[in-house]
Amino acid sequence: MTAVQAHEGLDLTAIRGDFPILSRTVREDRPLVYLDSGATSQRPRQVLDAERRFLETHNAAVHRGAHQLAEEATDDYEAARAKIAVLVGAEPEELVFTKNATEGINLVAYAFSNSSIRTGLGPETERFVLGPGDEIVVTELEHHANLVPWQELCRRTGATLRWYSVTDDGRIDLDSLELTERTRIVAFAHQSNVTAAIAPVAELVRRARAVGALTVLDACQSVPHMPVNLTELGVDFAAFSGHKMLGPSGVGVLYGRTELLEAMPPFLTGGSMIEMVRMEGSTYAPPPQRFEAGVPMTSQAVGLGAAVDYLSAIGMDRVFAHEQELARVALDTLAEVPGVRIVGPTDLTDRGGAVAFVVDGVHAHDVGQVLDDRGIAVRVGHHCAWPLHRRFGIAATVRASFHVYNTADEVAQLAEGVRAAKEFFGVA
Amino acid sequence: MTAVQAHEGLDLTAIRGDFPILSRTVREDRPLVYLDSGATSQRPRQVLDAERRFLETHNAAVHRGAHQLAEEATDDYEAARAKIAVLVGAEPEELVFTKNATEGINLVAYAFSNSSIRTGLGPETERFVLGPGDEIVVTELEHHANLVPWQELCRRTGATLRWYSVTDDGRIDLDSLELTERTRIVAFAHQSNVTAAIAPVAELVRRARAVGALTVLDACQSVPHMPVNLTELGVDFAAFSGHKMLGPSGVGVLYGRTELLEAMPPFLTGGSMIEMVRMEGSTYAPPPQRFEAGVPMTSQAVGLGAAVDYLSAIGMDRVFAHEQELARVALDTLAEVPGVRIVGPTDLTDRGGAVAFVVDGVHAHDVGQVLDDRGIAVRVGHHCAWPLHRRFGIAATVRASFHVYNTADEVAQLAEGVRAAKEFFGVA
């Protein structure tokens, strides 16, 4: 499969050869330098092939049919779940396939609001009831996907949203908030998609448990980039997306501890999630099926399984080391450009591989345009973390983010591009 | 692209050549006879290629990035929406991409329950408020996807579920229910996934409008199989899935009249659906973006666009004619097998191409097993329409369902297989 070197570094020639898109050019013959994997990653041939093979030989509706194709498709779909479970240190039945991480977080939020309307529900759902006086805690650095669903949950239940604020180097400020006995949920990003700061998960879980709150981990920027064992972390829920981890779009995963998933009422309802349906009312299947209504993203789950194989063959510890090295190059080279300010930690302690920055006198959009003109794809804007940007008094940053296929040389081009942008806009 | 014959029939050799899976064998060298397209259809090379081409050249996060790939990906994604809009006679902005039809129907149901909790909502959402005394009307032949979400909506709001019952030949019995001034929603399948009866949409819409109720059309079994113009039908909402129309899994479409989508509060919340986010609260983008939270099923939308191209090149009227012809063959040949009873209309008037039946003395599961042993893939069970089966006093039926790639010869094998099943189980 993936060729990796015997010793430390990755065999980037072999890896890059697996990603067809990386050999294209943009903007009149510039080789593509793709530094936007934090938004979405690219896919290796192995993932594309696995999906195609599935579609050309086994495709059928899963968990429904009794013919051979249906058996094979169901086996492949469940095998993918099992592979992902191994990657994140969970049991397969603790993983629900969703369309993306956003759906996963919303699923948890709706479990609470659906439970808060008591008609027709069993006592096992009582632990999810929220009302005025209850508190949901997030942080100021959250992606909108781990903020807006909680705002809306508060609207629907009367609970209050509170948040940890952010330190000057872009970390969660643990001193900024005390949880209370009324804190019911603590939701936070494992790694910020802007500052790349890695959260002190153990401490946050400890505090949440001390007051009996449930934890929701936004693992969108951790599972794709570092070894993660959800059981060891001790969180109650976690969500991540396939498209950020070399897998297909249209598939994500929600992790929930079995005991919780078993107690939760359904979210999306329809086929395949039922136990018994009458016109007068229905009962529901056990998890994870209870939360997978309708024909699911079958080939996409299979593709995600192949992405897990690909990453595992490299080793998540080596993926992390590689990205930290790229972050180091980015931080070092950008440090030499006057007027560049990093938003986030400038050393590598508890830090992943995305680097966000502003350039004095040149707006992020304009920096991005100059980089794009040189073939370098970065993201500019608030990266769906608007409150974090407000916290730093800025509208937009430039963010470079990486994956296994990026080289130190590509990253070094970033600083050159920033210099060119400054020159172009006459900011010496 | 697709080769079709100059005159009436489809060029099945050319069409079948487009579907790689159809040339495989099952159960020790039996050629695959795939008669389960009602559950999920197979995909032509053109769709697989379109998706792969997108992933190998343009893949990026849509509606977020400012670099060239992001522009191209956004263009492809929106071009797919525009193609689908042409197919179903709608405006692009009236179409929301969902993961499947089930999500689409749930989205509408949650728009009502979210509106029914009034805190923090504008007056435009008032038309979606439901409470005790209000009625939601469905039919007894609905797929669980168009039944359970309404049961749950009733649970959440206190509204009452009522339903049209079903005639002996498997059609909606229009005389079985009178709508009232309290009827707020009328939800029904365009074509039953079991009986294949086509609903009298115009009459149902007329009655709903007369009492001021909104209509929700489950178009899962119509859009893939016949010409459908949603604007002409006059329904308020409609939902269908990509995987049943030669497109990818993991993508579906919700249609909603602009005026309604504009007034609806969000369902899933997170990135890309916001206008402005502060810790204290957020405002939302106009539709369809408001309902597409998170990174969407990008390549799948592109694949669905290619499926629309494929179907349009054949012509939906010819697709329908072909499937009706296959239904005729199935009905004629099964009629000659003693003890076979069709569940659904036995003539072709207002009827699509699925044929469900029971065999006296042999359980559907056992019939299916014998068919599977001969390479014929059908679906057995209640096909997610359990109340319909109860209505006929049966637990399970055998269902054969078709698409453009099926031949009359394949369909004729069905009756032979049923004879073999009767013989095997000693039911002469």
Place this chain on the structure above:
Amino acid sequence: MKLEQMYQEIILDHYRQPHGAGLREPFDAETHHVNPTCGDEVTLRVKLEGDEVKDVSYESLGCSISQASTSVLTDLVVGKSVQEAFRILESFQEMAQSRGKVAGDEDVIGDGVAFAGVSKYPARVKCALLGWMAFKDAVVRVKEEA
């Protein structure tokens, strides 16, 4: 042709002439299980006497596999201790879920070994287990109530 491997004669015999069918009094617990994919149902009653399974009676709506396996169940567990019955159940379940890998021990599960072929068809495993799970559930309920 694999069909005969799956539908062994013993299965067809039990299917045509199910043992112990019908719902009988007296009973200690009644359960109702369904197979959500195909709608098959079984209503099953258990009568214990001390630790002995005194009677298992049932009414079922289902395919040959589910009917025959419930019939085999009654043959195997009636007259046995609860402990012994559960040992048989575990053995049968292990075989049924083994994807054809476990042949089943005839000394323990008797006619149950005929279902080894079924275990190769994952969609039918639930059929084979329908009555057994209803039985397990019923016994658990009796014990819980005691």
Place this chain on the structure above:
Amino acid sequence: MKLEQMYQEIILDHYRQPHGAGLREPFDAETHHVNPTCGDEVTLRVKLEGDEVKDVSYESLGCSISQASTSVLTDLVVGKSVQEAFRILESFQEMAQSRGKVAGDEDVIGDGVAFAGVSKYPARVKCALLGWMAFKDAVVRVKEEA
């Protein structure tokens, strides 16, 4: 290199020295528009006198394109009738959304033609229109209140 096509000298001039910047009194309506993808914002005030656009004043936080285009806006619409201003707006918008297909009529949109290159970059079109949409919205509000 396409960069110079997009960032024409005129644009950079307006960006470095925006015309009409700052929020002024008196005004009839104030609007606040944001670009949801990048967080850019503009607060814009309109003062009408009869049917004449008497003043447009604004405060904006944004990239060179959005700043320059708002600056060009004030040059073009202040002193014009509302009808004329809207005709200019439509013409500018048509060009901006044309994906490089409409060059823009210099007689109508003056310095606005410099933004023809921007129209080839769909992600930047919203930047070019930010101030214009805020202006449109503000005028509509004045009219509605009247």
